[in-house]
Amino acid sequence: MHPILKTAALALGLLALPAAAHAAEEPPHTVVIEDGAIQIRDYAPMILAEVEVSGDMGDAGNAGFRPLAGYIFGGNQARSGGSDAIAMTAPVIQTRSETIAMTAPVTQSMTTDGSWRVAFVMPPEWTMETLPVPEDAAIILTEIPARRMATIRFSGGPNDARFAAKTEELRTWLSVQGYEVVGEPVYARYDPPWIPTFFRRNEVMLEIAR
Template sequence: MTSTLFLLLTALTLMSCSVIGKRTAAEPPYSVEHRDGDFEIRSYGPVIVASTVVNGSYGQTSNKAFGRLAGYIFGRNIGKQKISMTAPVIQEAEGEKIAMTAPVIQAKEGSAWRMEFVMPEEYTMETLPKPLDPEISIREIAPRKVASVRYTGLHSARNIDRWSAKLTAWLDQEGYRAISPPRAASYDPPWTIPFLRRNEIHIDVM
């Protein structure tokens, strides 16, 4: 399959996650311990993520990292079972297809950005198919308490910095201690109308 055709099929498949802002992708469950407008303190259970790191700025790395992880969940993995997806369903001749979930998470790592896709709940570390791409790693994240702030619009580097500062200031005001750098969480694909997008900043707290 050519890279152009693969990207086209990926785009068509991802349309099942959002149609003009209608979000259908599953997301990891959480409970809200404290809410203040767009700010929340959440408790998440353990989750498994597929992760990749790409060197460069936020704008330079997003497409490459997303394409790499999309390739993994749409069949570039070691596995036999086929998993149905919401319409349209795209099937490939080899590998196992994994349902798309939300959010897509990005975090800065020095001069690079890490992007992660949260895997569906039914998988374990033992049952999740192994990626064929050596640049993708699979890891389990322990239960944690997460501060979040929600906003709409573009998930640009400028907005990430702006809302990270707002969340950090709110944590200081509320007396929480941050124990991780800010992470950007995207719940919608890039073609969703900006004012309908759900974007968040996450920071682990205690």
């Protein structure tokens, strides 16, 4: 597709996202325990499309969102030729990547040089063999095994202080309940950047031992 036409198509797709974002498919999971804003969930294996970007927490999330949105809206090479559209899913999640292992969740993650990893979860009907190849070489496809996650929900925009406070609140709850944390904090956002901050659904997620 001509670059100008591709940019126009992406813009139209992004304009359609606000209404659809709230109905975006979430990764398959089972809620094991619920206590107010806190849940324990078992997630099925998933595939991530992720990209590394620089900037502070909020700017990096927005910067990473754009190339990933481009990928799912057709900035890709289908296995059978042409391009494929991939359904939008939620959440987009961020963590500090210097501590992320192979079992880390979907992430926007901070690297040792101050950059972040931002990732979309691919819909479960896709596999590594069928997903189209990203045209942007910076986008990496990664398989993530099943894991158990503790989550705490809150509203607002990306904010380091709020993220730290909610992380501490979740860690305290897990300690009291006797859970073992085995992963680093993950910041999950379920709405695109243009949704007003007070309407946005966010979560801190921590991987825990089963």
